[in-house]
Amino acid sequence: MGHVTYLAHDGRAYEVELEDGLSVMEGAVRNGIPGIDADCGGMCACATCHVHVADEWRAAVGNPGEQEDELLELAPERDDASRLSCQIVMSPQLDGLVVHMPESQH
Amino acid sequence: MSAAAAIIADTASPAVDNVPLAELDPARPDRFRSETWQPVFERLRREDPVHLSENGEFGRYWSITKYNDIMAIDTDHKSFSSEPGITLVRTADQQQGSPFQGMSMFIAMDPPKHDIQRKIVTPAVSPMNLQLLEPIIRERAAKILDDLPVGEEIDWVDKVSMELTAMTLATLFGMPQEDRRKLTYWSDVVTAVPGQGLVDTREQKLEIFSEYHAYFTRLWNERVNAEPTGDLISMLAHDPATRDMPPLEYFGNVILLTVGGNDTTRNTITGSVYALNRNPDEYRKLRADPGLIPSMVSETIRWQTPLAHMKRRATRDVEFRGKQIREGDTVAMWYVSGNRDDEVIDRPDEYIVDRARPRQHISFGFGIHRCVGNRLAELQLRVIWEEIMKRFPEIVVVDEPKRVYSSFVKGYESMRVVIPRRN
Ligand code: HEM
Numbered sequence: 001m002g003h004v005t006y007l008a009h010d011g012r013a014y015e016v017e018l019e020d021g022l023s024v025m026e027g028a029v030r031n032g033i034p035g036i037d038a039d040c041g042g043m044c045a046c047a048t049c050h051v052h053v054a055d056e057w058r059a060a061v062g063n064p065g066e067q068e069d070e071l072l073e074l075a076p077e078r079d080d081a082s083r084l085s086c087q088i089v090m091s092p093q094l095d096g097l098v099v100h101m102p103e104s105q106h
Numbered sequence: 107m108s109a110a111a112a113i114i115a116d117t118a119s120p121a122v123d124n125v126p127l128a129e130l131d132p133a134r135p136d137r138f139r140s141e142t143w144q145p146v147f148e149r150l151r152r153e154d155p156v157h158l159s160e161n162g163e164f165g166r167y168w169s170i171t172k173y174n175d176i177m178a179i180d181t182d183h184k185s186f187s188s189e190p191g192i193t194l195v196r197t198a199d200q201q202q203g204s205p206f207q208g209m210s211m212f213i214a215m216d217p218p219k220h221d222i223q224r225k226i227v228t229p230a231v232s233p234m235n236l237q238l239l240e241p242i243i244r245e246r247a248a249k250i251l252d253d254l255p256v257g258e259e260i261d262w263v264d265k266v267s268m269e270l271t272a273m274t275l276a277t278l279f280g281m282p283q284e285d286r287r288k289l290t291y292w293s294d295v296v297t298a299v300p301g302q303g304l305v306d307t308r309e310q311k312l313e314i315f316s317e318y319h320a321y322f323t324r325l326w327n328e329r330v331n332a333e334p335t336g337d338l339i340s341m342l343a344h345d346p347a348t349r350d351m352p353p354l355e356y357f358g359n360v361i362l363l364t365v366g367g368n369d370t371t372r373n374t375i376t377g378s379v380y381a382l383n384r385n386p387d388e389y390r391k392l393r394a395d396p397g398l399i400p401s402m403v404s405e406t407i408r409w410q411t412p413l414a415h416m417k418r419r420a421t422r423d424v425e426f427r428g429k430q431i432r433e434g435d436t437v438a439m440w441y442v443s444g445n446r447d448d449e450v451i452d453r454p455d456e457y458i459v460d461r462a463r464p465r466q467h468i469s470f471g472f473g474i475h476r477c478v479g480n481r482l483a484e485l486q487l488r489v490i491w492e493e494i495m496k497r498f499p500e501i502v503v504v505d506e507p508k509r510v511y512s513s514f515v516k517g518y519e520s521m522r523v524v525i526p527r528r529n
Pocket of ligand 1: 224
């Protein structure tokens, strides 16, 4: 179990306790947090679960993989902290994780 | 069996199960016009999900029919290239090429060129820009609906679906609204096969193309010499990344957006009215809770599947689900079939406006070519339905629509409806 904070674009914060092994995308979808669409269902095949990882967590979360990186290129608000949340899997090292959600998913 | 005999045997749709597998040719356009494509794909998903056809009018090609297999191919652009074109082409027309061939469109390009060009148009259809567009689309949609006669038969395709999509594209391009139907016409000419109605010869097609080209060259020149106006052409003419792009690349992008944004959205608008008529309980649900509109929109996009397939070319020998796909082979990803795959989608043949996960469909594709205009399409559908429900308690489809003769564009040529009364 690890704690995740999702900070929405409008400033709202959503807190979730996420089981180890589940993705940050699943944490949002299962708890009805708006702002993560996850159209492809977590297959790393679209870019609709885009998040920006908070600076202090970037090293722990790491960089996107090759396919993920290509898909992130499709997202209009992409920056250096961008990840697809279906590719971030909860583990003890990520307990306390904070992610920012973009204004919209495309 | 001779090819002719196979076609006859294959035509009687309940008999699809008796046709030898090797003779099944899912790309035959007649089954899309007659709405009898379902049993063919049902059988392929069950018996031969990665299927080779060799003898039909489209020559040798593989058919991928299961949802997850399509996703696997669509996301593996290194093994499955989009060049030189993304639609199946009849053997007889292969000399002439697909309408998307050689026109420098990023839908038919691989990385890195694809990525560079796609990034250029993305901002114009990004959710942020669409917020600015929404009130304009709403005003136009309202006007279209207010002008419709009550109690009289009308062609919904012509009076509503085409009008709204043409107006939206004209707005996106910053064109005068009175020229909007030129876009519809040019879009139809791009996909027209000479000798099949709209144009008679290839020369005639090229002539119309040069008018289209001249029009957009003039638009570019006007924008370059003016202050930025926020429309797509102005963005392209002023952005440092694009202002020096070769004219043919510019025109290629214009064509891609014209064609990509036209038929697909138009056929979803028509499809929504048709599907709700065929499923009156679903129409009732929607009327009782207009909050279901976004979910109904996604369900219609799944159920309609406006583009039945996309084509790829294998760049190497690939073993896929036990089949040997050879370098250079043509591969068709049948979105229309993936959307009916019951391993992924619950009760896929039914039209259900309040599904648990309505966005889970494959109509926009996946991977790096995933539809860039998806939010614009959804926006137009949502807005037109919000405005329809303010005005009309019901739209009644009078008889079966006339469907397009194509295994690529899955849609409607015309559909007669009556609006019995206003709210
Ligand atoms: C319901 C409506 C629509 C459907 C079903 C649809 C479907 C598709 C599909 C299946 C693809 C290819 C995906 C792939 O190969 O994986 C695509 C790509 C594309 N679509 Fe759409 N589309 C729709 C609306 C639009 C609109 C409104 C526009 C433009 C304003 C548009 C512009 C494009 C473009 C430019 C591409 C190429 C993207 C690329 O290659 O990176 N589409 N669309």
